[in-house]
Amino acid sequence: MTAPLKHSADITVDVALGDRAYDIVIGRGVLDTLGTRVAALRPGARTAIVTDRTVAKHWLEQTERSLAEAGIPTSRVIVEEGEVSKTYAGLEKVSEALIAAKIERNDLVIALGGGVVGDLAGFAAAILRRGVDFVQVPTSLLAQVDSSVGGKTGINSPQGKNLLGAFHQPVLVIADTSVLDTLSPRQFRAGYAEVAKYGVLGDEAFFTWLEANHADIFSGGAAREHAIATSCRAKAAIVSRDERENGERALLNLGHTFGHALEAATGFSDRLFHGEGVSVGMVLAAELSAKLGLISEADATRVERHLASVGLPTHLQDIAGFAQEGLADADTLMALMAQDKKVKRGKLTFILLQAIGRAVVANDVEPALVRDFLQQKLSG
Numbered sequence: 001m002t003a004p005l006k007h008s009a010d011i012t013v014d015v016a017l018g019d020r021a022y023d024i025v026i027g028r029g030v031l032d033t034l035g036t037r038v039a040a041l042r043p044g045a046r047t048a049i050v051t052d053r054t055v056a057k058h059w060l061e062q063t064e065r066s067l068a069e070a071g072i073p074t075s076r077v078i079v080e081e082g083e084v085s086k087t088y089a090g091l092e093k094v095s096e097a098l099i100a101a102k103i104e105r106n107d108l109v110i111a112l113g114g115g116v117v118g119d120l121a122g123f124a125a126a127i128l129r130r131g132v133d134f135v136q137v138p139t140s141l142l143a144q145v146d147s148s149v150g151g152k153t154g155i156n157s158p159q160g161k162n163l164l165g166a167f168h169q170p171v172l173v174i175a176d177t178s179v180l181d182t183l184s185p186r187q188f189r190a191g192y193a194e195v196a197k198y199g200v201l202g203d204e205a206f207f208t209w210l211e212a213n214h215a216d217i218f219s220g221g222a223a224r225e226h227a228i229a230t231s232c233r234a235k236a237a238i239v240s241r242d243e244r245e246n247g248e249r250a251l252l253n254l255g256h257t258f259g260h261a262l263e264a265a266t267g268f269s270d271r272l273f274h275g276e277g278v279s280v281g282m283v284l285a286a287e288l289s290a291k292l293g294l295i296s297e298a299d300a301t302r303v304e305r306h307l308a309s310v311g312l313p314t315h316l317q318d319i320a321g322f323a324q325e326g327l328a329d330a331d332t333l334m335a336l337m338a339q340d341k342k343v344k345r346g347k348l349t350f351i352l353l354q355a356i357g358r359a360v361v362a363n364d365v366e367p368a369l370v371r372d373f374l375q376q377k378l379s380g
């Protein structure tokens with residue numbers, strides 16, 4: 001589909017999980033409907049909004065107003081922005097604040113923010129009084145298409161990213177696409193890597209559509225809602241078939257085995273945002289697939305070209321500070337990958353491509369081959 005799209009009414013995507021099914025509501029201005037939706041879903045509930053300082057500046061008042069207009073009591077918990085909050089200390093702060101706000105079993109926690117806030121607030125909700133329901137109000141593109149959907153919640157350990165957590169599905173996701181207008185171009189691009197991921201892993205037609213329509217997604221045209229809805233539908237379908245990642249859900253980790261190692265090698269700092277790590281990681285996965293003879297070099301180049309065309313980093317050398325500080329050697333990157341959750345009995349799992357739009361889980365890739373491949377990539 002390449003014809004320009006028109007802005008449409010809100011789009012609702014259903015995450016079909018039986019009695020834990022929930023809606024993802026996508027559209028410009030849907031944040032104003034939060035109060036009425038929460039009132040219908042959980043009459044009489046109190047709510048606590050967990051957010052960070054930057055998001056609070058832009059969106060907290062509007063969120064509180066929507067809830068107040070529907071007669072819903074709210075309290076607020078504001079954390080520091082960034083991974084510094086996805087820690088034991090951040091979890092303690094949020095948990096104690098929720099207890100102090102008297103959030104009980106039938107009440108709701110509302111996660112207003114990007115991936116960090118969603119993961120942290122979701123995990124705090126999962127363990128508070130052995131489980132309180134929560135609503136995701138994702139305010140970054142990455143959170144709207146990935147982290148707010150599917151119920152993965154958690155915090156980091158000093159020993160690795162997302163090593164502590166729980167599957168805890170939200171009861172509602174409100175993805176207001178107009179809130180993305182305040183994101184920096186770099187943050188928006190980082191989220192776009194996860195949008196492109198859905199095309200690369202399972203939907204060649206969507207990837208082709210993205211190649212033709214990405215400018216409209218970035219400028220806030222109707223293609224934005226279409227891209228977010230298509231991404232959420234793809235994720236919802238996979239999550240409803242494999243909620244606990246016993247199989248197919250692992251495909252959503254395309255680009256993440258390499259990406260997480262690169263994030264760790266750059267100290268989880270501003271040198272590399274998560275989505276940027278996924279972009280470089282996805283290109284490495286495509287190139288490794290080509291090296292193994294699974295796809296053609298032309299397909300790997302096509303993935304690289306599209307991500308580069310929107311300004312995403314696609315090579316190790318594109319990572320900020322590579323020329324000055326370097327990155328890590330191939331052995332260190334291998335060790336970092338071995339620390340990832342995707343390790344099973346010491347074996348690394350990679351998501352590889354058999355075609356654009358057809359990803360597979362590979363548990364049997366020879367570590368020495370991956371090490372040599374990384375060595376070669378590091379030397380450009």
Ligand code: GLY
Pocket residue numbers: 146147149150152249252253
């Ligand atoms: N972000 C990968 C997943 O939710 O499974």
